[in-house]
Amino acid sequence: MNVGRERLDPRTRTAVLLAAGACVVPLLLQLPRTLAFGIAVAAVAIAIGTWRRPAAAWVRVSIALALAIAVFATMGVNFGRDTGCAMLAAMLAVKPAETNTMRDARSLVGFALFAPFATFLLDQGPLSLGLGLVAVYLALLAMQRLSDVESGQARNTAPGWKRVAGVGRMLLLGLPLALAAFWLFPRLASPLWGVPDRAIARPGLADSMSPGQWEDMLLDDTPAARLTFFNRTPPPARMYFRGPVFTEFDGRTWSRGAGAFEPSGRVRPVGETFLYEIALEPTDRRQLIALDVPLDAPAQAFLGRDRTLRVDRPLTSVTRWTMRSGNVERFDETLSPGQRQHHLQLPAGLNPRTVALARQWRREAGDDDAAIVQRALGMIRAGFAYTLTVSLAGRDAVDQFLFVDKRGYCEHFSSSFVVLMRAAGIPARVVGGYAGADHNPIGDYWIVRRSDAHAWAEVWLPGRGWVRVDPTAAVAPERVFDTLEDRARAQDTLLGNLAPMYDVGDWMLNGWNDFVLGFNAERQRALLRPIGIESIQPERLLLLFSVLALGGLAATVWLLSRDLRERDPLLRAWHRLGKRYARLGLGRAAHEPAVDWAERVHRARAGGDEALRGLGVRFSRWRYGPAPDAPGPAGDGLNALLRDLDAHRP
């Protein structure tokens, strides 16, 4: 009965391959399209081609090599998290070629379960989660099928739904344990090893800004962050979410300057401050975004001199931050000469018309920086248009925008405005981030979408410090602060009707993010606070966990051993008595009636053992005599007998 070596029957093979396929699908969806398509085609071809007989070794090896080369060709040679995932998918695609026996099938199912796991490292959206659940279900079904075959039930006649329901039952029964472990299992506050980066970055707010880079993002309606305000809600016009600050310009690309990592200076908030929690979707970058100007850094984040927040590790999952923001007065009131120089720097010889215009304005305005700013805004307001379709920029991109095209989106407006300011001798910089948010009335929180990505300018004015100026808002304020509802109203009908449903969906997703994705060591500690454990070391938590587990185990053992003992107290007492005599070599034999045994002991012992004889008779009467409610000898109740049995010593 060596089942491990037998070839699989077609039905089992189908079940196993289906399970493996279901495991790989969510992973493929996270990989680059062409690569995913290639792997899927290879997998299907291999599964069909090796259906009747296994492929030769050289075929398997060459397909595996080809797929590996394809992976590295797509991902590049830097080995990232997604490269590993792609390799896993490729190897799972090849595995059916050598899946012939029970053992192969089991190892295929086992390894395939790594695919949903790997998917979750790349993406934690609802689609991945749903597909992952389907994959787990099918994998367990395949395992059940393999076990059926192993135990000679290959022709199991149970109806299909019953087997499906069986697996569902198993999952449901395991669920409470899984959930308890999920909330109680000690979390690591700091990882043992870092998360490898992705080889192919997602589009998003990067550490640099170059023309055309944002177009994908501006059309992407998926959420970037969700906010809950604790004290008051800012008006929509003040919903600027500060991301990276760009200070260096090479004529084409804006990037963060060297001074970005200096620690923050002092600021003084004026007016109201906003206390809120922001839940950031994973970006795989170290940049945080915060409302307006963050006043202090949350734990584990670093607040730079330019008031941008950064963390040590890339954000690979949903993270939640509690922050305080507000209007500040005299933001970097004094600018060192070096700083000033840095914020005036322009690539030499580029954009001559812009530089000339700025110099002319400077001459006309004299020392009044604010007037120059107003003049520039006025010019933009007067003759510029907002559009997402722009022509490719040439060498003098800013000249082309300001004097030829006169149309573009936030990237062009902010970039050109800052160049204009710098040329006029006003320190200025570009700030990337998001502007505008949608209110979700069901959960009472705000959603910032990736399509809300925005870039604006900050100019440094003497006596006032850095001041936000948004040239795009001068042209198209509705494009800056628009919301889905606005757009729905514009397009009317269908999307408008769907909006409430979308709100409910996002609210549920937010709840899931809140309760499940955002659960970490900190929240776990918060969970323990109500039961009086204020702060606990991870080792202590582990110890507590082990002690509780061992305690539970001991309780179980106690209950089990109790259950196995004799139920009748009289028999228990009688057996105890027998054991005491057994120590003297006078134990009762298994076949010996009570009275006979007592008689034997009585004869065997010098001086006899009258007491035992009496006990034997009483025991027999109780155990085998008439029912206990019949009139018996007075005073010979069960309790008295039990007492006497226990008190008797040979």
Added chain:
Amino acid sequence: MGERLRALRGRIERFARPRGPEALPIELHRGRIYVLPTKFGLFFGTMLAAMGLGALNYNNNPALLLMLLLAGAAQTSLLSAHLQLSGLRFVASGADPVPAGAPILLRLHARSKTRGRARRGLRVDCDDVATVLSLEDGVGDAELALPTHRRGWLDVPRLRVSTTRPLGLVRAWSWIWPEQPLLVYPAPEPAGPPLPDGDGDAALARLHPLGDDVHHLRAYRRGDPPRTIAWKPTARLGNLLVREYERPLSADIVLDWTKLAGLGSEARIARLARWVDEAERDARRYRLIVPGHPPIGPAHGPAHRHACLRALALLP
């Protein structure tokens, strides 16, 4: 290495319950059901551990939930495997005796009070032989072909009832050790002298071509030897007639141990066993005389054969 491992395994198995043969009925309960992961289970566990470590390290909650969900299902499968055995009662065992050397078919009859619980594909095995026990409506039989080597009582070895269902991750097993031994007849010798002549009354005559007395005439059938044709009656009646002979045979053959002098004890037993079988086949009455036992018979029939072979099997 393998030897030491086997010795260790043997020592561990001696700790397992039951530690000696026991009387039927045997009910499997949690005090004697053991559960350990299979090789696949170990692989699966290692995989889950790796997943859990990765998920905790990256603080990736969906991955952790995935791992815990799988672990929960595995844990449930463990209980399920245990419950498939728990409450199973082996109420009867038995086997038809076979000559030594042939496999003896041990039948185990199992019942279960809990009707709703599926108990299918339970493996019953002992060393190299295995069979499957499936209960339908709370009743099921398993037939296990145990090898036999010598005549006499065969002690049923400790049998393992096990299952890896429903997921193949863990094996739950329990030992059963029915004390009722099985009878193994002596192996008859393959060839030897024919049955001895009987010495009782000629109660039975047998047609025999080498006999002396003419029994009767019958019509010729193709293949009859020509010398048996009775020519005179043939000439008288006009069709071919054949003479049939008979030889008087004693019904009671005596199969006597003491008359087989010159043979070893086992050889005598083997010969007597063959003669018992031949006498039974020829439907003749026979009487068996073996030392230390009152004479058996004369009689014939399955009960008599069993009595004789049993006496032979149990000879020292």
